[in-house]
Amino acid sequence: MILKNCIKKGKVIIVFSIFIICLISCGENVIEEKTEEIQEVEEIQGVQKIKNDMGKQPWVVNIEETTIINDNYRIATWTGEYLQLVYMSLEPGDNIDLELHNDHDQFIRIEKGKARILMGKTKDNLSFDKEVSDDWAILIPAGYWHEVRNIGNSELKLYTIYGPPEHPKGTINKTYSDAEEHHHNH
DSSP states (O other), rough: OOOHHHHHHHHHHHHHHHHHHHHHHHHHHHHHHHHHHHHHHHHHHHHOOOOOOOSSSSSOOOHHHHHHHHHHEEEEEEOOOSSEEEEEEEEETTTEEEEEOOSOEEEEEEEEEEEEEESSSSTOOOOOEEETTTOOEEEEETTTTEEEEESSSOOOOEEEEEEEEOOTOOOOSSSSHHHHHHHHHH
């Protein structure tokens, strides 16, 4: 009787062990698949076009490359609690309209193209007037009116960082006219 019970228990242990081994090996495959998915996402973010806002999660990106390949007039790609990263691509003659941010500062970096930057304490007196091109940065203090114009013959590729965020999370404006319409509707 005891021997018979041990044999039954042994079968149960063997079957249970096989079940555990199958679970573990299936789990490894799932983990490998998830790792591959994450690598594909990282490759898309660092090399190809960014299609969604990665905000409020850690993120590492080749900012120069992603700025240059962006073909949207404006796309918010990382919206956090206190900062927002926005890529922009302005066609020749396009601009970022004259605007004022009283409650936050703004950083702009030109990665490709030629721009004219106008700033001033009043919208009728834009006494700060500079032409910039690749690798230049512009710092706009809160309370300054400012405008950015693409004065080159090719697209102006830039990114801007707002502190705090300026646009709704995930904002995408394909063209300047889309951005104007979005601005008037919000």
